[in-house]
Each structure stands twice: as structure tokens, then as C-alpha cells.
Amino acid sequence: MLPSPGLPSFDYIKPTSPQEVTKLLLKSDGAARLFMGGTDVFVRMRDGFIAPRFLIDVKRLPGMTAIKFSQRKGLTIGAGADMNSIARHPAVVENYPLLAEAIHSVAAYQVRTRATMGGNLCNASPAADTAPAALALEANLILHGRRGERGVPITKFFLGPGKTVLKPGEFLLRIEIPPPPKGAAGRYIKLGRNAHGDLAIVGVAALGYPDKQSKSGFSFRIALASVAPTPIRVPKAEAILSASPLTPDVIEAAAIAAMETAKPIDDVRSTAAYRKAMVKALTKRAVSEVWGEVGAT
Numbered sequence: 130m131l132p133s134p135g136l137p138s139f140d141y142i143k144p145t146s147p148q149e150v151t152k153l154l155l156k157s158d159g160a161a162r163l164f165m166g167g168t169d170v171f172v173r174m175r176d177g178f179i180a181p182r183f184l185i186d187v188k189r190l191p192g193m194t195a196i197k198f199s200q201r202k203g204l205t206i207g208a209g210a211d212m213n214s215i216a217r218h219p220a221v222v223e224n225y226p227l228l229a230e231a232i233h234s235v236a237a238y239q240v241r242t243r244a245t246m247g248g249n250l251c252n253a254s255p256a257a258d259t260a261p262a263a264l265a266l267e268a269n270l271i272l273h274g275r276r277g278e279r280g281v282p283i284t285k286f287f288l289g290p291g292k293t294v295l296k297p298g299e300f301l302l303r304i305e306i307p308p309p310p311k312g313a314a315g316r317y318i319k320l321g322r323n324a325h326g327d328l329a330i331v332g333v334a335a336l337g338y339p340d341k342q343s344k345s346g347f348s349f350r351i352a353l354a355s356v357a358p359t360p361i362r363v364p365k366a367e368a369i370l371s372a373s374p375l376t377p378d379v380i381e382a383a384a385i386a387a388m389e390t391a392k393p394i395d396d397v398r399s400t401a402a403y404r405k406a407m408v409k410a411l412t413k414r415a416v417s418e419v420w421g422e423v424g425a426t
């Protein structure tokens with residue numbers, strides 16, 4: 130369909146409990162759409178890709194915008210918390226700078242006052258900028274459905290472009306991120322067609338930390354955006370970085386493994402071949418920078 134001005138008409142519903150949301154979703158049989166910031170939903174409605182009969186606003190449910198941190202449990206982010214509130218939260222700035230960096234790469238400040246991390250993950254775009262950070266930080270997603278709450282590790286959440294494991298009647302309540310490993314440092318490097326405000330051609334998150342169990346003395350977690358049908362972790366590259374003392378050659382080998390794992394496509398933003406080359410270059414850069422912080426003692 131061609132883009133057209135304005136929005137199709139819809140009924141706005143503001144439920145007051147998670148149980149009510151699940152009931153509404155089940156009753157509407159696909160005619161309802163959830164929204165929080167609406168920065169994906171309204172654009173898709175305006176462009177004629179979706180025309181939901183009901184829009185269910187879930188961001189004002191109890192606890193939905195809360196951001197909490199404890200040293201023992203880590204960080205809990207209500208699904209409806211806007212990105213700016215997350216990125217400037219003192220606990221995020223201090224303990225999860227990788228997440229703050231990823232959020233700062235999304236669009237512009239104005240969009241981030243509405244856009245939520247929950248919506249970014251549930252939209253399930255392969256290019257979602259908060260997804261690699263969530264993967265590297267091993268987030269757990271708490272969903273509400275017919276049978277109450279269940280947790281899903283982020284590694285199991287995405288099924289394909291726009292597809293998640295959410296069942297009928299289910300929706301995201303909050304994101305739980307465990308305490309970061311001791312001494313961890315992270316980087317998110319995003320390449321877009323311009324410096325700010327574009328979707329990623331490639332996004333690379335790297336998190337590294339001292340680890341006595343590992344032969345190199347360090348463990349790394351590496352995650353990529355925009356180079357596969359879903360955001361992905363790269364276990365092959367992570368294994369290389371654990372297997373022997375870190376040197377520039379070992380980091381190069383890990384970057385090549387990341388490139389080989391990536392299965393990108395050609396699209397309006399880039400060719401697949403360029404994406405592959407950039408996965409290698411940016412993984413090398415991200416890991417080297419993290420290594421400079423955690424290993425330079």
C-alpha cells in the first residue's frame with residue numbers, strides 16, 4: 130500500500146490491569162494492537178501497513194514505567210519506560226553504560242522521549258538497537274498471558290523479522306537484567322547511513338570482563354544487529370576470545386568468526402557484502418576497545 134496522510138480510525142482502550150489486557154487481546158482475535166510509545170505502531174498505521182480496529186495503550190499499567198536497581202537482583206525496566214528515562218537513570222549510567230550507549234544511538238532525543246525499550250524489543254526488527262545490548266547483558270523478558278507471568282531469556286525471544294515467541298493474549302511487562310559481571314566494560318558501535326537518526330546497517334555490542342575460568346582470563350559476549358533475520362549472539366567469536374591469551378591476532382580471528390556467523394541481506398541501507406565486511410571491522414574495534422578497558426592493567 131502507498132503511504133497516505135492521516136491515520137485510519139481506531140478505538141483507543143486504556144486498560145487498568147494486565148489481566149484486562151490479556152482478555153482484550155484474546156477477545157479481539159487479532160483486531161487489536163498494543164502500543165506504548167507508538168513510534169513504530171503509528172508510523173506503520175500512517176503508511177498503510179496495519180489498520181488495527183483497537184489500539185490498547187499499556188504504558189500506564191501499574192509498574193509499567195518503573196526502573197529499579199539492586200546490587201543483588203540487577204536492573205528491572207518496566208516495558209513502558211521511555212528510552213531517555215532509562216539512559217539517564219543513575220543505576221544505568223553507573224552499572225550498564227553499554228545499554229545507555231545503545232539507547233543513545235536510537236533516532237533522536239525527541240523520539241526517545243516516546244520510544245520504549247520494550248517496544249523496540251517487541252517490534253522484533255533485526256535492526257533494533259537495544260537488542261544487542263540486551264543480548265550481551267543476558268536480559269530476561271517477563272511476559273503476562275493467560276496463565277499469569279512467565280520469563281523468557283532474550284536469546285529465545287526473537288523468531289524472525291517482526292516475529293517473537295509471544296503467544297495469543299501475551300504481552301511484555303518488564304525487562305530484567307542481571308547484575309553486570311564484576312569489572313565488565315561494554316561498547317555498542319552502530320553504523321548507519323548517517324551519523325545520527327538512521328536505522329543500523331550493522332550494530333555490534335561487546336561486553337568483556339575478567340574471568341578466572343577462561344583460558345584467556347577474560348570472557349566476552351558479542352551480539353549483532355541488522356545482519357540476520359533476528360538480532361544474534363556470536364558464540365563462535367566469544368569462544369575464540371576465551372580460548373587463548375588475547376592478542377591482536379586472536380581479536381582478528383574472533384572478528385572473522387563474527388563475520389562468518391552473520392547472514393545479512395541486501396536492502397535499501399546496504400549490500401550484504403558491505404554488512405559482512407563491517408561486522409568484521411566493527412567487532413574488531415568494539416572488542417579492542419573493551420579489551421583496552423578490562424585488560425589494560
Ligand SMILES: Cc1cc2nc3c(=O)[nH]c(=O)nc-3n(C[C@H](O)[C@H](O)[C@H](O)COP(=O)(O)OP(=O)(O)OC[C@H]3O[C@@H](n4cnc5c(N)ncnc54)[C@H](O)[C@@H]3O)c2cc1C
Pocket residue numbers: 162163164165166167168169170171172187208234235236237240243244245246247248249250251252256257258259295299300301302326327328329
Ligand atoms: C523517526 C524514527 C527513527 C527511529 N530510529 C530508530 C533507530 O535508530 N533504532 C531503532 O532501533 N529504532 C528506531 N526507530 C523505531 C522505534 O522508535 C523503536 O522501535 C521504539 O523503541 C519502539 O518503541 P515504542 O514504545 O514506540 O513501540 P510501539 O510503537 O508502541 O510498539 C512497537 C511494537 O511492539 C508492540 N508492543 C507494544 N507494547 C507491547 C507490549 N507491552 N508487549 C508486547 N508487544 C508490545 C506493538 O504492537 C508494536 O508491534 C525509529 C522510529 C522513528 C519513528
